[in-house]
Amino acid sequence: MKFSQRSSASYPHAATGSGSLRYVALGIFLIYCVLPATWVLAAITKDSTQILTTFGFWIAYPPHFFENVAALLAYRQGIFLLWFVNSLLYASSISIGTTLICAFGGYAFSKYDFPGKTFLFNFILGTIMVPSTALVLPLFLMLNKLGMVNTMWGVIIPSLVNPFGLYLMRVFWDSSLPNDLIEAAGWTGLGSSGSSGALGCRSCRPVS
Amino acid sequence: MRYRKTALLFLAPFLTVFVAFYLAPVLYAIYLSLFIKKRVGIGPPKEVFGGLTNYFRAVHDTDFLIGLKNMFAFGIVQIPVMLGLAIVLALLLHVSRGLILRFCRTVFVMPYTIPAAIAALIWGYLYSRNLSPFNQMLGLVGRGPIDFISPEIVLFSIGNIVTWSWTGYNMITLFAALQNIPTDLYEAARVDGATELSLVRYIKIPLLIPTLLLLFIFSVIGTSQLFTEAYVLRPLGYVADNITPNMYLYLTAARDANYGYAGALAALLAIVVFPISGFFLRRFTSR
Amino acid sequence: MSLHPAAGQSASEFKQPDFSKFKPEEGQITLEFWSWVGGLDQVVKEFEQAYPNIKVHVNNLGGGPAEYTKLMTALKAGSGAPDVVQIEYDFLPSFIVTEGLADMAQYGANDAKPYFVPWTWGQVSPDGKTVYGIPQDSGPMAMIYNKKIFDQYGLTVPTTWDEYAQQAEKLAKASNGKVKIANFYTTSAPWTIGLAWAAGGTFFKLQGDTWVQTLNNPATEKVLTYWADLVKKGYVSTITPFTAEWYTAAGEGQFASSIEAAWGPGVIAASVKEKTAGDWRAAPLPQWTKGEQFRSGNWGGSSDAVPKESKHPKAATLFAVWLNTAKGPVISNWLDYGIFPASLSGLAAPDLHQPDKNPSKFFGGQNLVQVYSDASKAVSVDFAWSPWFAFVNDNFNKQVAALFDGKMTVKQALEAWQNESLKNAKDNGFDVK
Numbered sequence: 001m002k003f004s005q006r007s008s009a010s011y012p013h014a015a016t017g018s019g020s021l022r023y024v025a026l027g028i029f030l031i032y033c034v035l036p037a038t039w040v041l042a043a044i045t046k047d048s049t050q051i052l053t054t055f056g057f058w059i060a061y062p063p064h065f066f067e068n069v070a071a072l073l074a075y076r077q078g079i080f081l082l083w084f085v086n087s088l089l090y091a092s093s094i095s096i097g098t099t100l101i102c103a104f105g106g107y108a109f110s111k112y113d114f115p116g117k118t119f120l121f122n123f124i125l126g127t128i129m130v131p132s133t134a135l136v137l138p139l140f141l142m143l144n145k146l147g148m149v150n151t152m153w154g155v156i157i158p159s160l161v162n163p164f165g166l167y168l169m170r171v172f173w174d175s176s177l178p179n180d181l182i183e184a185a186g187w188t189g190l191g192s193s194g195s196s197g198a199l200g201c202r203s204c205r206p207v208s
Numbered sequence: 209m210r211y212r213k214t215a216l217l218f219l220a221p222f223l224t225v226f227v228a229f230y231l232a233p234v235l236y237a238i239y240l241s242l243f244i245k246k247r248v249g250i251g252p253p254k255e256v257f258g259g260l261t262n263y264f265r266a267v268h269d270t271d272f273l274i275g276l277k278n279m280f281a282f283g284i285v286q287i288p289v290m291l292g293l294a295i296v297l298a299l300l301l302h303v304s305r306g307l308i309l310r311f312c313r314t315v316f317v318m319p320y321t322i323p324a325a326i327a328a329l330i331w332g333y334l335y336s337r338n339l340s341p342f343n344q345m346l347g348l349v350g351r352g353p354i355d356f357i358s359p360e361i362v363l364f365s366i367g368n369i370v371t372w373s374w375t376g377y378n379m380i381t382l383f384a385a386l387q388n389i390p391t392d393l394y395e396a397a398r399v400d401g402a403t404e405l406s407l408v409r410y411i412k413i414p415l416l417i418p419t420l421l422l423l424f425i426f427s428v429i430g431t432s433q434l435f436t437e438a439y440v441l442r443p444l445g446y447v448a449d450n451i452t453p454n455m456y457l458y459l460t461a462a463r464d465a466n467y468g469y470a471g472a473l474a475a476l477l478a479i480v481v482f483p484i485s486g487f488f489l490r491r492f493t494s495r
Numbered sequence: 496m497s498l499h500p501a502a503g504q505s506a507s508e509f510k511q512p513d514f515s516k517f518k519p520e521e522g523q524i525t526l527e528f529w530s531w532v533g534g535l536d537q538v539v540k541e542f543e544q545a546y547p548n549i550k551v552h553v554n555n556l557g558g559g560p561a562e563y564t565k566l567m568t569a570l571k572a573g574s575g576a577p578d579v580v581q582i583e584y585d586f587l588p589s590f591i592v593t594e595g596l597a598d599m600a601q602y603g604a605n606d607a608k609p610y611f612v613p614w615t616w617g618q619v620s621p622d623g624k625t626v627y628g629i630p631q632d633s634g635p636m637a638m639i640y641n642k643k644i645f646d647q648y649g650l651t652v653p654t655t656w657d658e659y660a661q662q663a664e665k666l667a668k669a670s671n672g673k674v675k676i677a678n679f680y681t682t683s684a685p686w687t688i689g690l691a692w693a694a695g696g697t698f699f700k701l702q703g704d705t706w707v708q709t710l711n712n713p714a715t716e717k718v719l720t721y722w723a724d725l726v727k728k729g730y731v732s733t734i735t736p737f738t739a740e741w742y743t744a745a746g747e748g749q750f751a752s753s754i755e756a757a758w759g760p761g762v763i764a765a766s767v768k769e770k771t772a773g774d775w776r777a778a779p780l781p782q783w784t785k786g787e788q789f790r791s792g793n794w795g796g797s798s799d800a801v802p803k804e805s806k807h808p809k810a811a812t813l814f815a816v817w818l819n820t821a822k823g824p825v826i827s828n829w830l831d832y833g834i835f836p837a838s839l840s841g842l843a844a845p846d847l848h849q850p851d852k853n854p855s856k857f858f859g860g861q862n863l864v865q866v867y868s869d870a871s872k873a874v875s876v877d878f879a880w881s882p883w884f885a886f887v888n889d890n891f892n893k894q895v896a897a898l899f900d901g902k903m904t905v906k907q908a909l910e911a912w913q914n915e916s917l918k919n920a921k922d923n924g925f926d927v928k
Contacts (some may be wrong), residue, residue, distance in 0.1 A: 003401050022300050028311055033376065034329040038343065043333075048739055051748075056334075076555075078431025105222030112215035125489075126228065129481050130234055131433050133458040133472025137467055137568065138233035138240065144572045158229040166222060171469060236881065245924040253592075265922070336667045359900070411690050445735070446682060446896035449889065462564045465593075466923055470712050 007111025013085045052205055090155055098162045120168070233439065241471030255468070271472060273448035276361060276480065282452075283431040287368040291423060292325035293371070294378035296414065299317070299408060301379070302386045313383070316376040328440035331369045338446055357445040367377040369437045374430075378423050386412060425488050432481040453477050496887045509822040511838045519810035524808060525550045526814055527577035529566070530799070531558040532631075533765070533832045538824045542817055545546050549810055563590075563885065570595030576802035577775040578811040582628060584618040584795045585685055585880040585888075590800065591627050591884040597801045602812035603927070614876035619798045621879070628798030629815040632828075632838035634756030636689050636792050637868035638781055639763075641772040642859070644674060644751040652778050656721060663730035666751055673802040675732045675750045679722045681899065682735055684891035685794050687722075690754065691715040692792030692878060696784055698883040706881055706916055706927040711909035712787060716820045717783070720905045723898060733899070738761060746770030754780065756794035757867035762832010764857035777866040791870040792876070796837070818846050822846075830854075835867055842868055852865050881927075883920045 038057050045063035047052060054060045072080055109121055139158060140149070148154035215463070244258035254317040266272055301312060318329065334340050335356035343353035356365040393411050441447050452458040457477065461470035498684050528535070528551055539551040556562040563586055569575035572592050583588055590596055596734065604626040608616055615630035640652065648669040653659040663676035680686045681762045688698060696714025700707045725731040732750060734741045744750060753759070760777065780791045798813040801808055818824050825841040828834035836842055842864065852858030881887070893915075894908040903911065920927045 020777060022304070023308075025296070025302070026300055026308070028314060029293070029375075030315055032372065033315050036327070036334060036372070037318070040330055048743065051339060051739060051743070053743075056339070056344055059296070060343055070482075101221045101225065104218040108215045112218075114215050125260035126482070126486075127230060127234065129485060130427055130455060130478045131435075131454050131474050133435055133454050133461070133469060134237050134477075135230075135233045135431075136458075137470070137571075138236035141572050142229075142233060142236070149572075149575055149689050157225065160225045161230045163226075169218060179264065234695075331888065336740065338734075338744070359896070443738075446892045459889075461559070461891070462568070464883075464919070464923060465567050467571075469922075 021201050027078065086151050089152070090159075093106035093156050094159045097160045098165055100198055101160055102165035102169045106171075108174050109166070109170045125167055221459055232459055237471040238475055239471075240467050241428065241469070241475060243468045245466065245468065249380060258468070259373050262469050263476065265469065266458045266476050267471045271450040272453060272456060272476075275453040275456045276477075278451055279434070279453055280436070282363050283428060285430065286370060287424065287427045290375050291378060291420065291427065293375050294382055294423070295413070295420070297375070297379045298382035298416075299412060302412070303404075313380065315422060317380050320377040322373065324436040325440055327373050328369055328437040329366075331372070331437075332441050332444050335365055335441070340399060344381055355445070357441060359448065362441075362447060363452065364436070366437050366441070369436070370430075371485055374427075378427075381423060385416055387416050423490055425485050428485055428488070430480065432477060460495075499785055505749060506533075509821065509844055509846075510610065511820050512649050512816060514813065514821075514887055516606055517518075517603055517675050517809065517813035517816060519546065519549060519813050520807050521548075522531055523548055524807045524810050525552055526579060526811055528579045528814070529556055529562055529577045530579075530581035531555050531562065533582065534827075538744055538818070538827055541821075541823045545817075546810075546813075549814070551814060556771060559586070560753055560885065560888075562889060566590070566591070566802075573608060574804060576804045578805040578807055579799050579801055579815050580630050581631065582794055582800050584615075584883050585627060586881040587618065587798060587800070588880050590622075591621075594720055595804070595806065596627045597803045597808050597811075599629070599801055599808075599812045599815070601800075602622060602809050604629065604812055604816065607820060609818045610838055610840060612837050612839060612842070612871065614874065614878075615796065615798075617876060618796075618880075619800075623630055626917060628800035629812075629819050630796045631819050632758060632834045633837050633874075634689070634793050634795035634835065634872060635738045635867050635871045635874050636693065636754055637759060637866050637921075638780055638859070638898045638923075639755050639775055639777045640747065640752035641750075641771060641773070641774050642776045644748055648674070648751075650751070651856055653781050653786050654779070654911075656781045656783055660721075660725065660730075664728075666811050667728070668821060672729055674748065676730050676754050677723070677732075677750055677754065678734050678736065678741070679726050679731050680736050681733050681895045682892045683794075684888045686754070687891070689756070689792035689794035690718045692875065693774075693780060693790045693873075695790070695791075695875075697878070699879050701879060704926060706920070706925060708763050708881065708913065708927055710821060710887065710913040710916060710918065711906075714821060716905060716909055719898075719909065723905055726899065742766045756796075757870070758795065758833030760854040760858060761829065761831070763833075764853040765832065767857075772857050773859050776861055777863050778856060779787075779866065787868075789873045790875070791873040793871075794837075796891050829864075835864075835871075838888065881920070881925075883916070883923060883925060886919045887912075887916045889921075 025115050035057075042057055043051060045065045045068075046060040047064040047067065049063070050060040109117065143154045144148050148157070154171070223364035226278040241262050242257060242259060245262050246256045246352060297316065301309060304312070324331075334342065337343060337355060340353070340356075346353060356362070356363075377466050389412065394407060395405055433454055434452040437459060438447055438451050438455050439458070451461050452475065454477070457470050457473045460466050460473060508785060514800070525576070526549060528539070530553060539553060543550060544600065556565055562581070564577060566580055566582075567590075570590070576595070600620075605624075605627060608620075611630050612633060615633050619628040619630055620626045635684075639910045644650075645652065647667055650662045650666060651658075651661050659676070666674055666676050679896070688696075691698075691712070694714035694717055696712045696718075697711075698708065698710055698712065698715075699785040700709075722731065724735060732744075735752075742763070743755075745763065748771060760775075763775075764772070779789065782789065797816060801811040805811050812899055819836070820838050820840070824845070825838050826844060826846050827843070829836060829847055830849065830852050841847060848862045848864045849855055850862075855861060855863055859885045890912055894903070894912045897903045897910040897911075917927060
């Protein structure tokens with residue numbers, strides 16, 4: 001009871017004046033976010049002449065929705081579905097891979113000390129600043145030598161590098177797994193990796 | 209000894225991929241930047257070691273300098289606008305509840321889920337002279353169509369796309385930070401007679417500053433890498449090659465096949481951005 | 496002097512090279528073909544039937560520059576290039592200088608020479624011995640107009656540019672400015688260059704080992720001044736060609752004419768579809784001076800080249816020659832996509848003109864081939880492109896944008912175009928003045 005009292009005190013209903021202003025502001029931004037999507041949804045129903053002659057934000061009559069979808073699926077013998085499946089594949093493998101790699105790496109930076117640790121960490125973070133377009137050609141030449149061009153791995157593996165993810169994971173490990181816990185585990189006789197593994201996996205499950 | 213070995217084990221996957229697919233290309237790009245092209249007659253170009261010639265040329269390249277100027281001008285306007293919007297929205301959402309909260313939260317982040325190229329394409333249609341509903345509406349009231357890609361306002365048009373895409377993401381980060389603020393602070397302040405507005409001014413915003421700094425740094429880095437939106441708008445009409453330094457860099461490599469010069473431009477761009485991000489990063493990590 | 500092929504080609508005879516002289520490699524081969532000509536999937540089926548051990552995989556990477564970027568990168572990397580690739584004549588020199596294209600002469604390409612319009616062969620074989628590509632099509636320029644609109648507003652078909660400007664004014668007054676006489680393509684340097692070509696302009700010349708670039712020649716100035724004037728007066732709009740906007744404007748009768756290359760009608764007919772079908776006609780390009788020799792220019796046109804990286808250069812050469820000289824593909828490419836053949840037999844084939852099929856049908860059954868053949872004969876043949884044309888192409892857009900923004904005069908725009916392109920060429924190591 002006391003809790004609900006507190007929460008209602010922390011989030012009071014704003015006085016009516018600022019309340020409606022708030023809704024107006026939120027509403028405007030809502031429209032702004034949705035506007036381009038509205039245009040796309042309306043455009044889906046149009047054929048190439050209606051696109052120019054009907055109002056942008058409203059659907060056309062007669063609608064050509066099914067024709068457009070059919071044309072999309074038939075385009076180049078249904079390659080769109082293949083692209084879609086590929087995207088799903090890439091998205092899942094890259095996100096899983098990056099999370100794992102960064103989780104391990106972040107743990108190392110968070111829980112261990114080794115010479116050059118600060119320098120290495122800052123260096124890795126610093127590389128975020130390199131414009132990616134400059135890397136494209138050298139990366140391509142390298143992948144070429146490795147024979148990875150035009151393969152799935154050529155897309156997945158370079159994308160696994162995520163310095164920002166490393167940073168996030170280090171912060172996470174810093175805050176969620178106090179070093180004393182590890183020491184305690186160490187006393188029970190587990191090796192360093194054993195204790196890290198057991199504790200680490202348990203605590204990081206909710207986050208990733 | 210035991211410590212170090214396990215650390216290396218954990219670090220190994222990240223470091224391997226990092227060195228092989230990130231560091232190596234960067235070093236290779238820098239290596240390439242030391243070469244210039246020399247042509248004899250109509251043969252293919254010979255890559256000749258030119259030392260810092262490319263860098264020298266880049267520093268005097270007015271196109272590149274104008275690109276940098278565009279980048280700064282863009283950042284000075286777009287970043288505060290976007291972050292300002294994000295703060296206001298986060299604060300407004302923070303005092304909202306229930307359906308409104310959940311609905312707004314989802315919709316606001318929706319633009320972030322749309323890939324930059326798609327967002328630029330959609331907005332490209334909304335910017336086009338004949339296809340744009342905005343120009344249609346203007347036509348109805350008898351005014352002429354706005355050319356959103358004209359050199360005067362193209363940066364604003366691109367800025368609009370970026371703001372649309374990223375405000376939601378920034379807002380949600382700030383919102384999460386707001387939720388982390390212990391509510392006893394509010395209680396204490398209210399006991400002292402604080403109004404809603406001063407709660408915002410003296411508690412919420414100051415405690416948001418670390419998160420804001422982080423978002424600011426990422427925005428700066430993002431601005432320096434601005435490419436997709438500008439590039440996708442090119443088929444619509446004339447967009448300057450050097451509207452962003454990153455696009456200028458890309459065209460130098462891809463269209464002119466001048467990889468050495470592109471490498472030099474990239475290195476210089478990183479060097480320009482580094483102190484700015486570094487300065488704010490230091491302030492952030494010192495807290 | 497007739498451009499038409501070996502005189503005496505009867506109506507039923509379509510001269511093709513002896514394909515058996517081009518022996519492909521043995522075994523199962525798959526050729527990777529990059530091209531943006533539409534409908535090739537169907538066309539290559541005929542080839543695959545004739546040569547069962549060869550499969551052709553067509554990949555459309557997008558027109559022109561989009562494909563060229565990928566090709567350039569693949570050639571530089573030494574792998575990833577296709578076996579056959581479509582390259583427009585104006586971009587071919589950029590690829591020749593990379594030394595990444597195979598000399599098809601060693602695979603017998605010179606046997607195909609007599610079957611092509613001479614100046615197109617000159618584009619792919621600058622020194623007469625090495626062959627860097629097989630000509631696919633050409634783009635001689637002519638004027639197409641919407642007869643219905645002309646009749647509606649009482650316009651006459653102009654034969655000189657002065658008359659054209661007069662008709663433009665007449666149309667603007669009669670339609671209250673709603674219908675424009677044409678479009679000026681602000682993002683197509685080759686279009687303006689083509690018109691300047693017709694006015695006698697030269698742009699690039701290779702003298703020994705040095706290039707001479709003259710983008711700001713008097714012919715270009717004349718052409719640009721003329722069109723800038725019409726745009727300023729509001730008689731000409733500036734819609735980007737071959738976009739949804741342009742097709743719809745054509746279909747809705749928003750402009751009355753257009754200066755188009757030979758491949759234009761086919762593309763337009765395929766995209767505009769029903770609206771205004773049958774209303775259009777083609778007429779010879781307006782001239783600058785009445786009574787002088789008829790001249791036209793060329794816009795576009797591509798060849799099919801074989802990168803050195805290809806593992807099956809013989810099969811690739813065979814395919815490239817077949818695609819551009821065999822009756823089936825040559826005729827269907829014109830009918831389906833308006834590819835105006837560079838093949839002499841193609842030009843002479845009566846099958847090419849079919850009044851009840853597009854593109855001729857879209858033009859009221861008019862014999863487009865005749866109009867464009869005449870134009871093709873009137874194209875001056877010594878015209879060279881430079882290896883840094885990609886930059887020239889893009890830089891044109893920049894100068895024209897500034898020109899129409901009122902920031903520069905025509906003279907200044909041309910000076911800037913010339914100087915900035917010159918600087919870029921020099922920065923890229925070319926010996927040019």
